[in-house]
Amino acid sequence: MTGVPRRRLLGFAGAGVALAGAGAAAGVLASKQAPEVENVAAAKVPFHGDIQAGITTPAQDHMHFVALDVKTKSRDELVDLLKQWTVAAERMTAGQEAAENGAVGGNAEAPPKDTGEALDLPASALTITIGFGPSLFDDRFGLKGKRPERLIDLPRFPQDDLDPLRSNGDICLQACANDPQVAVHAIRNLVRIGFGRVAVRWSQLGFGRTSSTTRDQATPRNMFGFKDGTRNIKAEDTEHLKNHVWVSKEDGPDWLVGGTYLVSRRIRMHIEIWDRTSLTEQEQIVGRTKGEGAPLGQQKEFDEPDLHVRGAGGVPLIGEIAHIRLASPEALNGARILRRGYNFTDGSDGLGHLDAGLFFVAFNRDSRTQFVPMQQALSTKDDMMEYVEHTGSGHFAVPPGVQPGGYWGETLFRS
Numbered sequence: 001m002t003g004v005p006r007r008r009l010l011g012f013a014g015a016g017v018a019l020a021g022a023g024a025a026a027g028v029l030a031s032k033q034a035p036e037v038e039n040v041a042a043a044k045v046p047f048h049g050d051i052q053a054g055i056t057t058p059a060q061d062h063m064h065f066v067a068l069d070v071k072t073k074s075r076d077e078l079v080d081l082l083k084q085w086t087v088a089a090e091r092m093t094a095g096q097e098a099a100e101n102g103a104v105g106g107n108a109e110a111p112p113k114d115t116g117e118a119l120d121l122p123a124s125a126l127t128i129t130i131g132f133g134p135s136l137f138d139d140r141f142g143l144k145g146k147r148p149e150r151l152i153d154l155p156r157f158p159q160d161d162l163d164p165l166r167s168n169g170d171i172c173l174q175a176c177a178n179d180p181q182v183a184v185h186a187i188r189n190l191v192r193i194g195f196g197r198v199a200v201r202w203s204q205l206g207f208g209r210t211s212s213t214t215r216d217q218a219t220p221r222n223m224f225g226f227k228d229g230t231r232n233i234k235a236e237d238t239e240h241l242k243n244h245v246w247v248s249k250e251d252g253p254d255w256l257v258g259g260t261y262l263v264s265r266r267i268r269m270h271i272e273i274w275d276r277t278s279l280t281e282q283e284q285i286v287g288r289t290k291g292e293g294a295p296l297g298q299q300k301e302f303d304e305p306d307l308h309v310r311g312a313g314g315v316p317l318i319g320e321i322a323h324i325r326l327a328s329p330e331a332l333n334g335a336r337i338l339r340r341g342y343n344f345t346d347g348s349d350g351l352g353h354l355d356a357g358l359f360f361v362a363f364n365r366d367s368r369t370q371f372v373p374m375q376q377a378l379s380t381k382d383d384m385m386e387y388v389e390h391t392g393s394g395h396f397a398v399p400p401g402v403q404p405g406g407y408w409g410e411t412l413f414r415s
Contacts, residue, residue: 043125043178047090049401050258051246054127054176055338055363056235058214062180063206063342064187065264065359067133067169067394072197075141079413081197085130085190086407095123098189115192118185126177128186130408131262131396136170146412148253150261150366151397157379157390166266166392169201174262174361180207202392204266206342206359213340219293219301222343223269223356224387226286227293229339230301231328244336244370245363255411258400260363263337263371266344266392269357274387285383287322295324307331321381327374335370338363357388367395 045053072078088098097103102114137147156162175186184205191200210222211229215236222228233240242248247256274282279290287305288295295305297317307325311317318325329336340363345356364370379385399409 044094044123045125045127047093047402048404051401052127052129052259052398053093053401054129054174055245055260055340055398056213056241057127057176058125058217058235059209059211059340060125060127060176060183061178061207061209062176062183063209063359063361064175064180064183064203065206065361066173066187066191066203067201067264068171068173068191068194068198069201070136070140070170070198073140075413077197078141079407079409081194082409082413083407084193086402088189088193089128089186089408090402092118092186092189093123093126093128095121095126098193115185115188117188118182121179121182121185124177124179124182126175126182126186128190129174129176129262129398131172131174131398132409132412133169133171133394133396135168141413143412146253146255148256148397150251150368151395152368152372154263154367154393154395155372155376157375159379159385160390160393162393163391166202168394169396171198172262172264172394172396180205204264204344204359204392205346206344208343210341210343210358210360211339213338222358223271223345224274224282224286226282226288226290227301228341228358230288230293231324232339233336240336241338243365245338245365247365251365255414256397256399260338260365260398261367262394262396262398263360263362263364263367264392264394264396265360265375265390267358267360268355268389268391270353270387270389271356272353277387284319285323285387287318287324296322321383323378323382323384326377326382331377332374335373336364337370337374363398 045057047053070078092098097114099113103112103116103119106113134147134151134153137143173187173190175183177183187203209220211232212219213232213235215234219227219230245260247259249257283289283296293301294303295318297306297309305318305324305328307318307328307330309317325331339361341358341360344359345354347355349355362371399411402408
């Protein structure tokens with residue numbers, strides 16, 4: 001496209017993102033099996049393990065994500081908070097209150113130790129995942145020398161419209177559950193426990209997962225109505241997770257081995273403009289059919305895209321700047337990411353338009369060679385960038401899982 005795109009004349013700006021059917025990867029490292037839900041009725045995900053739950057765990061229906069700034073200047077206070085959080089997280093993922101007798105069984109003259117809105121609700125497959133942002137690795141807590149080389153400050157991509165109040169943070173907490181109230185309760189109580197030591201920088205609620213992380217999950221749809229994350233490799237594909245997600249001993253640093261890197265992007269989708277676009281153009285932009293989700297030129301959703309098949313006049317059926325081509329591992333030197341995003345609707349913008357879109361969450365082994373090249377290609381070439389706008393961003397190092405008796409971030413803070 002040259003000149004000013006006609007859709008931009010309608011009065012909005014956009015930016016590219018991996019949305020529908022992006023080439024993405026998940027799986028489990030053979031020696032580090034992902035926590036699994038034993039049965040849907042029980043809906044409890046084990047808290048302890050070699051890797052944190054909430055990465056390759058079967059994607060739940062709802063999410064509450066929060067980024068926090070650390071206010072205490074004491075390393076000991078921060079470590080104590082991480083230990084308190086770990087105890088509360090273990091309890092809540094088991095379907096218990098954040099503290100024993102927390103909501104109503106304690107001292108009636110003191111504030112309850114649990115806010116109570118999840119009383120009588122099951123665990124709902126709750127998982128809580130923690131990550132540490134680049135800003136935590138400064139001089140406050142003696143961590144400057146432990147910042148991973150790969151924990152970069154993400155670059156500003158073309159046409160980003162990032163709000164500093166929706167970006168970055170010292171620590172992130174991701175709660176996913178099949179009941180939204182259970183996810184909100186988890187974050188609310190962890191923030192309450194941290195009062196005076198941490199403060200909320202920004203948060204995001206999500207509904208309707210936009211990727212599948214196991215083979216028995218159906219592919220969900222995003223707010224544009226397209227199936228999303230078809231090529232997300234599943235938790236059963238161990239080799240891909242080993243190659244593309246988990247930090248190895250060769251990668252370093254030692255404290256992060258068995259962990260990964262989390263990228264968050266709040267992406268507003270200009271759905272009113274999209275809704276006035278023809279079905280043919282929508283499918284050409286995405287590179288898939290809207291109904292079945294098949295790559296153009298194929299019949300079924302899970303048919304492999306043929307990036308070489310051509311139609312009338314020798315024109316590629318999947319265009320040179322179609323979304324699934326630009327985001328494919330074939331176009332990115334084999335790079336893949338594990339996606340775990342959610343739809344969101346945050347009311348209106350005051351101008352009669354919904355503030356809705358995709359809260360994009362991805363895990364990868366090295367954002368410099370995986371997420372960044374993918375987003376760079378999308379943000380500079382993808383026609384979908386005319387319909388979306390990146391308004392928030394974050395990058396976090398996700399440590400390995402917690403063993404019984406341990407605490408979140410123990411490998412980082414251990415002397």
